[in-house]
Amino acid sequence: xxxxxxxxxxxxxxxxxxxxxxxxxxxxxxxxxxxxxxxxxxxxxxxxxxxxxxxxxxxxxxxxxxxxxxxxxxxxxxxxxxxxxxxxxxxxxxxxxxxxxxxxxxxxxxxxxxxxxxxxxxxxxxxxxxxxxxxxxxxxxxxxxxxxxxxxxxxxxxxxxxxxxxxxxxxxxxxxxxxxxxxxxxxxxxxxxxxxxxxxxxxxxxxxxxxxxxxxxxxxxxxxxxxxxxxxxxxxxxxxxxxxxxxxxxxxxxxxxxxx
Amino acid sequence: xxxxxxxxxxxxxxxxxxxxxxxxxxxxxxxxxxxxxxxxxxxxxxxxxxxxxxxxxxxxxxxxxxxxxxxxxxxxxxxxxxxxxxxxxxxxxxxxxxxxxxxxxxxxxxxxxxxxxxxxxxxxxxxxxxxxxxxxxxxxxxxxxxxxxxxxxxxxxxxxxxxxxxxxxxxxxxxxxxxxxxxxxxxxxxxxxxxxxxxxxxxxxxxxxxxxxxxxxxxxxxxxxxxxxxxxxxxxxxxxxxxxxxxxxxxxxxxxxxxxxxxxxxxxxxxxxxxxxxxxxxxxxxxxxxxxxxxxxxxxxxxxxxxxxxxxxxxxxxxxxxxxxxxxxxxxxxxxxxxxxxxxx
Numbered sequence: 001x002x003x004x005x006x007x008x009x010x011x012x013x014x015x016x017x018x019x020x021x022x023x024x025x026x027x028x029x030x031x032x033x034x035x036x037x038x039x040x041x042x043x044x045x046x047x048x049x050x051x052x053x054x055x056x057x058x059x060x061x062x063x064x065x066x067x068x069x070x071x072x073x074x075x076x077x078x079x080x081x082x083x084x085x086x087x088x089x090x091x092x093x094x095x096x097x098x099x100x101x102x103x104x105x106x107x108x109x110x111x112x113x114x115x116x117x118x119x120x121x122x123x124x125x126x127x128x129x130x131x132x133x134x135x136x137x138x139x140x141x142x143x144x145x146x147x148x149x150x151x152x153x154x155x156x157x158x159x160x161x162x163x164x165x166x167x168x169x170x171x172x173x174x175x176x177x178x179x180x181x182x183x184x185x186x187x188x189x190x191x192x193x194x195x196x197x198x199x200x201x202x203x204x205x206x207x208x209x210x211x212x213x214x215x216x217x218x219x220x221x222x223x224x225x226x227x228x229x230x231x232x233x234x235x236x237x238x239x240x241x242x243x244x245x246x247x248x249x250x251x252x253x254x255x256x257x258x259x260x
Numbered sequence: 261x262x263x264x265x266x267x268x269x270x271x272x273x274x275x276x277x278x279x280x281x282x283x284x285x286x287x288x289x290x291x292x293x294x295x296x297x298x299x300x301x302x303x304x305x306x307x308x309x310x311x312x313x314x315x316x317x318x319x320x321x322x323x324x325x326x327x328x329x330x331x332x333x334x335x336x337x338x339x340x341x342x343x344x345x346x347x348x349x350x351x352x353x354x355x356x357x358x359x360x361x362x363x364x365x366x367x368x369x370x371x372x373x374x375x376x377x378x379x380x381x382x383x384x385x386x387x388x389x390x391x392x393x394x395x396x397x398x399x400x401x402x403x404x405x406x407x408x409x410x411x412x413x414x415x416x417x418x419x420x421x422x423x424x425x426x427x428x429x430x431x432x433x434x435x436x437x438x439x440x441x442x443x444x445x446x447x448x449x450x451x452x453x454x455x456x457x458x459x460x461x462x463x464x465x466x467x468x469x470x471x472x473x474x475x476x477x478x479x480x481x482x483x484x485x486x487x488x489x490x491x492x493x494x495x496x497x498x499x500x501x502x503x504x505x506x507x508x509x510x511x512x513x514x515x516x517x518x519x520x521x522x523x524x525x526x527x528x529x530x531x532x533x534x535x536x537x538x539x540x541x542x543x544x545x546x547x548x549x550x551x552x553x554x555x556x557x558x559x560x561x562x563x564x565x566x567x568x569x570x571x572x573x574x575x576x577x578x579x580x581x582x583x584x585x586x587x588x589x590x591x592x593x594x595x596x597x598x599x600x601x602x603x604x605x
Contacts, residue, residue: 058501082504089498096365096494096549106492109503114485117279117552158495162503 007070008033009166009197010055010085015064017047017054023062025051026222032166032197032214037189039208039229040201042218043242048201049090049170051218055199056087056168069165082110086164090171092155094143101139103154104130107161122161129160132187134180148175156184167191169200173207185211205246205257209233217241233257282553285546289560293345296564300341300571301333305578308333343469343528344570344584345563348535349476350525352562355536356543356555357483357518360490361511362426368537369522372429375531376436377406378523382530383443383455395458396527403523406432411515458530460583472524479521480559486510487552494549532585535562538592545599565591 010032017025024047032038040048053059055066057073065072073081104126105118112118130136133153146154152175159167167188173181188198189211202208208215215232217225219241225232238257239246249256302308308329316330354369362371381402385395414428447455489510492500501507539562543554569587576582
């Protein structure tokens with residue numbers, strides 16, 4: 001039973017995903033090893049969020065398997081999967097007011113027993129996560145007083161507070177200014193370097209090219225291309241997937257993709 | 261005790277102190293409840309001193325001495341005070357649960373048509389000339405019928421369910437409102453006053469308060485273990501599920517429990533306005549939205565409000581008894597508006 005090699009943090013085998021009766025993705029096979037960053041690209045409605053929710057175990061696949069650290073979600077003890085993988089949702093509703101610290105602390109839920117209150121250690125983790133997202137000094141603020149970008153960074157901080165091994169990020173850069181976009185991606189790059197797996201949906205092809213080790217390009221009709229980032233990111237493939245012609249511009253060692 | 265984590269940066273207002281604050285708030289509300297009970301038991305056509313009150317209550321434990329004060333307190337005022345407290349608690353708890361379930365600050369226990377169904381059942385029974393027991397029975401059947409109707413029509417799973425549940429509830433409530441208006445206009449003169457009183461809410465008929473208090477305790481105890489999960493639910497369904505909350509099961513529990521609590525309350529005291537809507541908001545404005553504190557605090561505050569309002573209702577213009585629903589609104593609305601303007605967030 002003992003394996004010498006740790007299983008990939010995430011794997012999909014022959015995965016097919018439906019939206020309504022439409023296959024948005026057929027027969028996907030991917031693995032995400034510790035240290036890897038997979039960026040999912042595709043046009044609106046291509047099924048990126050649905051795929052991410054399926055990979056998070058929140059939605060049953062039409063066919064195929066999703067393996068989290070080598071096991072299907074159903075094989076993990078109930079609730080334990082939340083210690084292994086975290087999901088940044090696309091939108092962050094808040095119907096009732098809560099303080100920034102309380103909001104960041106929700107990430108500790110999987111680690112607490114039914115009657116436990118957050119311990120000082122949990123609070124220290126949450127405060128560190130807030131600081132890493134540039135929100136030090138915000139702990140006592142009420143969430144509705146934050147700007148859109150600050151709320152997005154708070155949501156990321158809550159996810160960091162969860163300390164999973166696999167991060168699933170649905171448009172983590174939404175509402176963020178340029179500086180924070182890069183800071184957030186740098187942070188997840190550092191986490192990956194420490195052994196986490198990162199899967200994220202992005203819309204910026206050039207940031208994807210800069211941070212992804214692997215890319216999954218969805219065409220929205222069931223087809224996909226998966227591989228190392230520099231293999232997948234070509235002008236032909238991107239132009240076809242996004243339905244808009246792109247051209248490559250060399251900038252030193254980097255290639256930038258610019259819409260024509 | 262063991263402060264081993266000297267390096268942990270604990271902000272002022274950290275969790276241990278937050279938990280201490282929770283205990284302080286609850287202790288304060290328990291004191292308020294005792295004060296409300298003391299007022300309710302001593303005030304009335306026959307004023308009783310605090311010393312006599314204690315004597316009467318202790319006498320009840322030791323077998324009773326049979327004085328008139330003791331008799332009035334034990335057989336009239338105590339059941340009524342307990343009933344008012346229990347129903348206030350039931351409505352406030354149900355309101356807090358509905359607000360979390362529907363993630364809508366305007367939700368109250370009646371938003372899903374429960375009180376409308378109860379009113380149709382009760383007024384139908386009154387119209388048919390039923391006795392008190394059958395009126396209660398009609399109200400309970402009407403409340404459960406409306407609950408099942410709304411749940412059945414809005415059943416489903418997906419992000420649309422919340423809105424659909426709310427819309428279905430509002431429509432069923434509107435239908436019930438029309439049926440109530442129809443019955444009022446068709447009712448013979450002699451029965452209209454009883455019908456109107458039922459609609460405005462009235463705790464005087466609550467003669468057997470202990471089952472309601474028991475239900476309140478059981479209801480609170482069965483939802484408190486899920487209080488932290490309810491906190492996550494207000495962060496959005498996807499986030500809650502990703503953190504390991506079984507959202508469908510939790511929603512079912514909250515919906516079922518909230519409906520049952522409301523049905524029992526509305527059956528006995530009628531549709532008492534504002535308790536279920538305003539008390540959770542009052543508590544939220546004062547202490548924040550952590551359900552672990554909010555649910556017990558709202559329960560206690562609802563009990564205190566209705567107990568005090570009921571006492572006022574039977575003493576302010578005695579011997580005339582005012583409908584308690586009018587009093588809760590008259591007390592609740594100014595307090596609520598005051599708190600709202602004090603907290604510009």
